Amino acid sequence: MKTFFALLVLLTAEVRASTILFLGDSLTEGYQLSKEESFPSVIERKLSKTHKDLKVINGGVAGATSASGPKRMEWYKKTKIDVMVLALGANDGLRGMKVTETEKNLSAVIEKAQARGIKVVLAGMKMPTNMGEPYRTDFEKIFPKIAEKYKVRLIPFLLEGVGGNPKLNLPDGIHPNAKGYEVIANTVMKELEPEL
Structure with missing residues (x-):
């Protein structure tokens, strides 16, 4: 009887869908690429081999800053979400927004x-040098600081191995191409998979 219940628990755990x-x-949306080429879609294909009922929601919005994050969480209020990959802040940095504001917004989303x-x-996220070294340093520090405060997993740099590489980016030099997203997917999966 104990064996039956143990097996039942295992089977239930396997069929439970993770969202x-x-x-x-x-960067999340998959700017100028097909939906299937975005890194969330690449991750969905890779993980679906081991997580049969996996569901991925691509909540990428072009031009979004961290300020949109708390309100956008309301869009998914009725959806049962298990894990969230929070990838906001790049536009904050490019626009030179106050680091304290970015930190406050990201913290609110996590809370x-x-x-x-x-x-x-x-x-x-990391910033190019044209923003000035003091801003760049302060901006990059907020991510490990927030991760430590809320005890969440951190991907040190979303564009690791992709940023600045012309072979992995579109002609604008900012957004990844399909090959770039394959690299990003692998980077994200290292921290994401242990949470599933």
Whole structure:
């Protein structure tokens, strides 16, 4: 009888669907590419081999800053989300927004998620040197600081191995191409998979 119940628990765990929300900007959306080429879709294909009932929501919105994050969480209020990959902040940095504002906004998103029992993986971002070294340094520090404060997993740099590589980006030099998204998917999966 104990064996039967143990097997039942295992089977239930296997069939339970996991839903992942990727809350981000154009880097998440898959700017100028097909939906299937975006990194959330690449991750869905890769993980569906081992997680049969996986559901991925691509919540990428081009031009979005961290300020949109708390309100956008309301869009998914009725959706049962298990894990959220928070990938906002790139546009904040490019626009020179106050680092304290970015930190406040990202913190608010994480607090809303954790209040609903959603596990969070935070994607870090780095800035080009044209923003000035003091701003660049302060901006990059907020991601590990927030990850430590809320005890969430951190992807040190979402564009690791992709940023600045012309072979992995569109002609604008900012947005990844399909090959770039394959690299990003692997980077994200290292921190995401342990949370599933």
